[in-house]
Amino acid sequence: MIERMHTGQRMSKIVKHNGTVYLCGQVGKAEDGIKEQTAECLARVEALLAEAGSSKEQILQAIVWVSDMKYFAEMNEVWDAWVPEGHAPARACGEAKLARPELLVEVIVTAACD
Incomplete structure (x- = not known):
């Protein structure tokens, strides 16, 4: 089902x-750095996972898109503290290139659920 x-x-x-949760891509507030x-989209991921009966400990795969690789290190600082x-x-x-030029990062996850 x-x-x-x-x-x-x-x-x-x-x-x-079948025990797997798929989330649509999550972004943060366009006016932020x-x-x-990154923190906002990860908070949204975490909230959706909880609603679906999963958690960040159960994430199987993550796909991260950044609008420019110059943001890679800063995005990873937030990611590493969150995982x-x-x-x-x-x-x-x-x-x-993300949906709007103000968006700098988008995260898509697949997770196991109970």
Whole structure:
């Protein structure tokens, strides 16, 4: 069975299937800098995972897009402080043009759930 949560015409924020949670991409507040945007999108990821019956300790894979690789080190400072020790997921990070030029980072995660 597939369960979709916060579903609109274009996407669902959460999709659950066979013990796996898929989240749509999360971004921060466009007026903030890279560290603040990263912290905000990770807080949103954490809240959606909790709603879906999962947690950041259960993240299987993360895909991180930054608008410019010059933000890589600063984004990683926030990421590294957020990921629980011993629970780092498989992760990819690349540079991409995001939906709006003010957005500096987007995080997409897949996690296990109970």
